[in-house]
Amino acid sequence: MIADKFDVFLFDLDGVIYIEGSPLPGAVESLKILREMGKTIRFLTNNPCTTQKKMVERLKKIGIEAHIEEIITAGQVTAQYLERENIKTAFILGDENLKWECKQAGIEIDSIINAEAVVVGWDDSLCFGDIKKAVQLIDNGAKFIGTNIDRNFPGKKGLLPAAGAIVKAVWTASEKKPIIIGKPYPYMFRKALEDLKASSKTIMIGDNYFSDILGAHQTGISAVLISEGKANKFPSARDFRNPDAAIPNLKGLFDDDVTVRKWILPHFPWPNDGVKAGVAGVIFDKSRKVLLMRRVDNGLWGIPSGHVEPGETVEEAIVREIREETGLKVKINRLIGIYSDPISQVFSYPDGKIDHFITTCFECETVGGKLIKRGEETLDVNYFDLSHLPKNLLPMHPTWLRDAIHKEKGSYVR
Structure with missing residues (x-):
């Protein structure tokens, strides 16, 4: 049974322990x-409208033992993050609990003219003027921080909007991606585990694929889904949102018939911005040297590549990308392959964005233009002998180049 296999149990609250203050079965x-078995327990909640002390009292009221050090709330860890980043002033879109947590961390929240950060949580009394002020501050350089991006949470009469609804409104208007503190991002999980032995076997128990299961798996720990019906199954076995087991309620932790899949962290980060269409172009000169460019965002060398814009064909996209990045006008000679392998096709950006690309790779031929040695996205552009390629190549590009060399006849799809 699950209870025997783990030392540390991390529990979500809403939908796992209770719903609107009433304990769930078991x-x-x-x-x-x-x-009684000597297990270590931690309660993790994305709810920014509470404090550790209030959560202890709430749990005890429904007959559940809890201690201050066992509670990790989104408001608490957000305030700790501000303190760690040496932020002194913040504009808070949240209720009195989030504001109290920030004050405890020494954050000035009353003077907002030049606030260093905008912190978005949840407050029923928020108005459009608050969102407008937040957007203006972010546009003027304030850090944008969200307690969590939960879209909703379960209520007795159905779903209720959560803090993510407010975060998304500010995100959309400001066109700036926030730093998210709560699940599924790793900061909250790290805080929950920081005082525990590294050898402890830990499991997360939650009811949300996108915060509890995904967050636990990104942190490298196993995850069990609480679901009264049949659990959803995402198509890929490597999908971080697939739980390692599903049980109807906490009594399932003691069911001998329930087995837990061992979670093995894949060798790629979770693509939080989804799957996108990409293109790449292998260009040889007359002496069979290959054109490579060194990117501004990471300093790595690679084959000219990019993404498909709305309304473009993949052929149009690679011709445009090569022209923009190198100054060369090209024509397409043949398709080399279509690539979707997550290990080589997941790309991390400096701002934290992670994309999984399905890339259509072509062999192209130069028909005009003038080579630009340096541009907005490139530090250098040059031709290289195939036996003397740069060592710091982007991870997926050697495969494209290998296939361009060895698959001269016909198309190759992988």
């Missing part, structure tokens, strides 16, 4: 048994 007795 919650009270299951947590009591885990404590």
Whole structure:
């Protein structure tokens, strides 16, 4: 049974322990048994409208033992993040609990004219003027921080909007991506585990694929889904959102018939911005040297590549990308391959964005233009002998080049 296999149990609250203050079936007795077994317990909540002390009182009110050090809230860790980043002033879109947490961390929240950060949580009394002020501050250089991006949470009468609804409004208007503190991002999980032995076997119990399961897996720990019905199954076995087991309630932790898949962290980061269409172009000169460019964003060399814009064909996209990046006008000679392998096709950007590209790779021939040695996106552009390629090549590009050399006849799809 699951209870025997792990030392540390991380629990989400809403939808796992209770719904709107009422304990869920098996919650009270299951947590009591885990404590009797000597298990370590932590409660992780993305709710920014509470404090550790209030959560302890709330849990005790429904018969569940809890201690201050076992509670990790989105508001608490957000305030700790501000303190760690040496932020002194912040404009808070949140209720009195989030503001209290920030004040405890020494953050000035009353003077907002030149606030260093905008922190977005949840408050029923928020108005459009608050969002307008937040957007203006971010546009003027304030850091944009969200307690979490949960879109909703379960209520007795159905789904209720959560903090992510406010975060998304500010995100859309400011066109700036926020730093997110709560699940599924790693900061909250690290705070939950920082005082525990590294050898401890840890598992997350949650009801949300996109915060609890994904967040646990990104941190490298196993995850169990609480689901009364049949759990969803995402198509790929490598999908971080697939739980390692599913149980109807916490009593399932003691069911001998429930097995837990061992979570092995794949060798690629989770593509939080989805799957996108990419293009690449292999260009040889007359002496069979290959054209490579060194990118501004990471300093690595690679074959000219980019993404497909709305309304473009992949052929139009690679011709445009090569012209923009190198100054050369090209024509397409043949298709080399179509690539979607997540290990080589997941690309991380300096701002934290992660994309998984399905890339259509062509062999192209120069028909005009003038080679630009340096541009907005390139530090250098040059031709290289195939036996003396740069060592710091982008990870997916050697495969494209290899296939261009060895698959001279016909198309190759992988």
